[in-house]
Amino acid sequence: MIREMKTLFLIRHAKSDWNDHTLSDIERPLNHRGERNAPTMAQRAGCKWSKPDLILCSPALRARQTAEKFSEYWWNDTETKICNELYEGSASVILDLFSGSSDKIRSLVAVFHNPVITNLTNLLASTNLSNIPTCGITYLQLNKPNWGNLEVGSCSLEEFDFPKKDSN
Numbered sequence: 001m002i003r004e005m006k007t008l009f010l011i012r013h014a015k016s017d018w019n020d021h022t023l024s025d026i027e028r029p030l031n032h033r034g035e036r037n038a039p040t041m042a043q044r045a046g047c048k049w050s051k052p053d054l055i056l057c058s059p060a061l062r063a064r065q066t067a068e069k070f071s072e073y074w075w076n077d078t079e080t081k082i083c084n085e086l087y088e089g090s091a092s093v094i095l096d097l098f099s100g101s102s103d104k105i106r107s108l109v110a111v112f113h114n115p116v117i118t119n120l121t122n123l124l125a126s127t128n129l130s131n132i133p134t135c136g137i138t139y140l141q142l143n144k145p146n147w148g149n150l151e152v153g154s155c156s157l158e159e160f161d162f163p164k165k166d167s168n
Contacts, residue, residue, distance in 0.1 A: 137162070
């Protein structure tokens with residue numbers, strides 16, 4: 001029996017607005033650049049990759065707004081599950097969250113924050129990326145057929161895309 005490999009997409013939220021100092025960190029919305037970049041990246045993703053099976057998102061407003069933009073162009077009616085671990089959790093806590101996913105899930109998307117997204121990508125794929133910019137996407141392939149096998153070095157980095165990639 002051939003088992004499908006698992007795919008993991010890690011998306012850093014789009015650029016957020018720091019102008020309103022009365023807002024808490026979790027309440028910060030997207031700024032104009034974030035509002036522009038998120039649909040652009042979502043369209044790129046939707047053209048390249050199949051609709052994911054599970055969407056996990058930080059409860060932070062900027063992450064939820066990013067996920068909403070991606071939903072319009074990539075995963076449409078797939079339910080987005082809000083996970084506090086993606087806002088406050090360490091790489092280890094988030095790794096546990098992902099590895100507990102049902103093996104019926106073939107592809108998983110998580111929308112969350114730096115520096116954890118960069119650290120987790122580097123750990124999972126044994127890479128040395130210095131920074132995943134806002135609205136950046138890493139596409140990882142789990143080299144084993146079960147989410148429970150997700151661990152340090154168990155993935156390959158298939159693609160790394162970000163808003164300014166084509167303009168460099």
